[in-house]
Amino acid sequence: MHAGLHHYLFVSFMLFGLGLLGVIMRRNLLVIYMSLELMLNAANLVLVSFSRFNNKLDGQVLVFFIITVAAAEVAVGLALIVALYRKRQSAHVEDLTSMKL
Amino acid sequence: MILFLPLLSAAVITLFTLRSKTISSLISIGAVVTGFVMTLLFINANGFQFSGETSTNWLSIGGLQIDFGLKLDALSMMMLLVVTGVGGAIHIYSFGYMHDDRSMARFFAFMSLFTFSMLGIVLANNFLMMFIFWELVGVSSYLLIGFWFEKPSAGDAAKKAFITNRLGDFGFLFGILMVWGLLGSLSFSTLQTTLAANPVLLGASATLAGLLIFCGAMGKSAQFPLHVWLPDAMEGPTPVSALIHAATMVAAGVYMLCRTLFLFNAESLHVISCIGGFTALLAALMAVQQNDIKRIIAYSTLSQLGYMVMTVGLNGPTAAMFHLTTHAFFKALLFLAAGSVIIGMHHEQDIWQMGNLRKKMPVTFLTFTIGTLALCGVPPFSGFYSKDAILAQALEQHNYILFSIGVFVAALTTFYTFRLFFVVFMGKEKSKAASHAHESSLVMTLPLIALAVFSFAGGFIGITNNYGSQFAAAHEQLSVAQQALEPLHNIFPMLCGLGAVAVGFFLAYSLYNNATTDPLPEKLGWLSRAMKNRFYFDELYEATFIRAHDFLAAVADWIDRWILEGAIIGAIRGGTDLSGRALRLAQTGNLQTYAFLFVLGVALLLYFVLGK
Numbered sequence: 001m002h003a004g005l006h007h008y009l010f011v012s013f014m015l016f017g018l019g020l021l022g023v024i025m026r027r028n029l030l031v032i033y034m035s036l037e038l039m040l041n042a043a044n045l046v047l048v049s050f051s052r053f054n055n056k057l058d059g060q061v062l063v064f065f066i067i068t069v070a071a072a073e074v075a076v077g078l079a080l081i082v083a084l085y086r087k088r089q090s091a092h093v094e095d096l097t098s099m100k101l
Numbered sequence: 102m103i104l105f106l107p108l109l110s111a112a113v114i115t116l117f118t119l120r121s122k123t124i125s126s127l128i129s130i131g132a133v134v135t136g137f138v139m140t141l142l143f144i145n146a147n148g149f150q151f152s153g154e155t156s157t158n159w160l161s162i163g164g165l166q167i168d169f170g171l172k173l174d175a176l177s178m179m180m181l182l183v184v185t186g187v188g189g190a191i192h193i194y195s196f197g198y199m200h201d202d203r204s205m206a207r208f209f210a211f212m213s214l215f216t217f218s219m220l221g222i223v224l225a226n227n228f229l230m231m232f233i234f235w236e237l238v239g240v241s242s243y244l245l246i247g248f249w250f251e252k253p254s255a256g257d258a259a260k261k262a263f264i265t266n267r268l269g270d271f272g273f274l275f276g277i278l279m280v281w282g283l284l285g286s287l288s289f290s291t292l293q294t295t296l297a298a299n300p301v302l303l304g305a306s307a308t309l310a311g312l313l314i315f316c317g318a319m320g321k322s323a324q325f326p327l328h329v330w331l332p333d334a335m336e337g338p339t340p341v342s343a344l345i346h347a348a349t350m351v352a353a354g355v356y357m358l359c360r361t362l363f364l365f366n367a368e369s370l371h372v373i374s375c376i377g378g379f380t381a382l383l384a385a386l387m388a389v390q391q392n393d394i395k396r397i398i399a400y401s402t403l404s405q406l407g408y409m410v411m412t413v414g415l416n417g418p419t420a421a422m423f424h425l426t427t428h429a430f431f432k433a434l435l436f437l438a439a440g441s442v443i444i445g446m447h448h449e450q451d452i453w454q455m456g457n458l459r460k461k462m463p464v465t466f467l468t469f470t471i472g473t474l475a476l477c478g479v480p481p482f483s484g485f486y487s488k489d490a491i492l493a494q495a496l497e498q499h500n501y502i503l504f505s506i507g508v509f510v511a512a513l514t515t516f517y518t519f520r521l522f523f524v525v526f527m528g529k530e531k532s533k534a535a536s537h538a539h540e541s542s543l544v545m546t547l548p549l550i551a552l553a554v555f556s557f558a559g560g561f562i563g564i565t566n567n568y569g570s571q572f573a574a575a576h577e578q579l580s581v582a583q584q585a586l587e588p589l590h591n592i593f594p595m596l597c598g599l600g601a602v603a604v605g606f607f608l609a610y611s612l613y614n615n616a617t618t619d620p621l622p623e624k625l626g627w628l629s630r631a632m633k634n635r636f637y638f639d640e641l642y643e644a645t646f647i648r649a650h651d652f653l654a655a656v657a658d659w660i661d662r663w664i665l666e667g668a669i670i671g672a673i674r675g676g677t678d679l680s681g682r683a684l685r686l687a688q689t690g691n692l693q694t695y696a697f698l699f700v701l702g703v704a705l706l707l708y709f710v711l712g713k
Binding site for chain 2: 025093
């Protein structure tokens, strides 16, 4: 079977939905972070597939940039989580409510 | 140029030379004396009949056009001479009087500021400019009266003077606004021509406008019922009393009335003359039972100002300005001589502590005598001529009540002045200080002598000629001899005036020559007590106006505290507080709740954007 545009879009929609579900439901910060990456890559997939089916390279170039920046962002995010864990001895979102009055 | 020299000196002293007494005072004296010399030169070159105006546009708002303009004519030139001449003498005198004072430089800065604002009033060519300088005079007199602000009484007196003046100025401002509203201009000359062309323009409100403008004069010239500030203002240094309360500031009201005489109609003039006459009588009565040397002279100033205002009201601006000028000479002289006595007595002001000072202070004694004679109106001193002009004016207007008040006040004036004279200079020493009194230095006695010369000769050196040319179209110029004999033309008021002087003198002589205590309280009983307590005006005002004011203030305070702050501000604050508390519940602090709400929001947005 030949894979059409809507297949790709469906996959990326599923990926995005799973990521969102993970962000909202899961308790562990690391898992939430991974789900967040999932959502990001779903968006990347959409970009690439549109670029492929429209015969334009712009989207793919953009994705390269996104991946590069995302790598840097992951490093920063993980560093923050590690720092937080060191301070609080926990990576669960229920414990992180010190902003509440 | 004459106008701005004192301002320049005030600025220079304040900014640079506050530390050096001598330099500051020399700058200040120099400014006034230069002004005097320049006025003299100008008059020499142009004569008194010169009349000119110069103005530059200052600001224009809508139809209101305000010029910063100067007006020179016979009236303002004579006043220029008085302000700079008498002012100059007082400045020189202050150099001696204030010599031991720490803040002499500050004193001279204030004096220069005052001279500047007074010259501004004299030279102003429109109402607004006059009002600005009017207020400046108020401020600088406040500063000068409260010069010894360490004394609470001086501070109170300064405040009292300022507030009482403000009351009058309030009316003045209303009057100015009314004139502008009705006539559309503030310039004196424009107003005069408009009114001359169309006398009914002011219409029904003419009386009201006139009286409102008179309110200003009432404050500055200390007329009843706003007279209470002047005696208290004696807390200031004596040269200030001489400058402000004899020669210039209190004269501003009378000057303003004469300047704007064309605005007043018969009814308002009548009210003005009655108030003037009443003030003259009241103040003369109060003066009879005062014991402070400066207060006696202050009440006498009040009474003489009453004379002038009365004369303006009797439509006799020439006589009023004549008396104003001679009064400036002899009253400044009296004040300065009193100051010399006070210095000689080491700041003792009670006349019953003095006595026999004629031997200790001969120059002061002599000049004081001349001042006294001039004030009482003994011929041929200047006061005789001006007082005679006033009485003649009253008679000419067939106002016999005011004429008799005038004569009676003349008798009272002689009485209290000679009471002062006998008690202070004659008789025996009544205290140790009196026997150790000493004559003042030359820098103080020289201005005294200069003023004494003018007090003597002021009656026939042509003052009436100059004023007459301002107010009467056809005024004949009189020679010196004619002026000296002028009172003989109208013999009845002269005889009445002289009779009054004689009566007053003999009463004073019989009561106070060689007296060691005041015999009047026993003879007059309650009347004397009332006089001494100034007819309880201060107490009356205390009980009525000040109480009412306090009550109003309390009501305002209550409204502010309970209605504004309690109800309105409280409600707003409470409402904000409550809604804040409610909204806080929405902030769970849980990251995932936020994420969920965020997604929900995006979904809603997408639904609205795409779903339709």
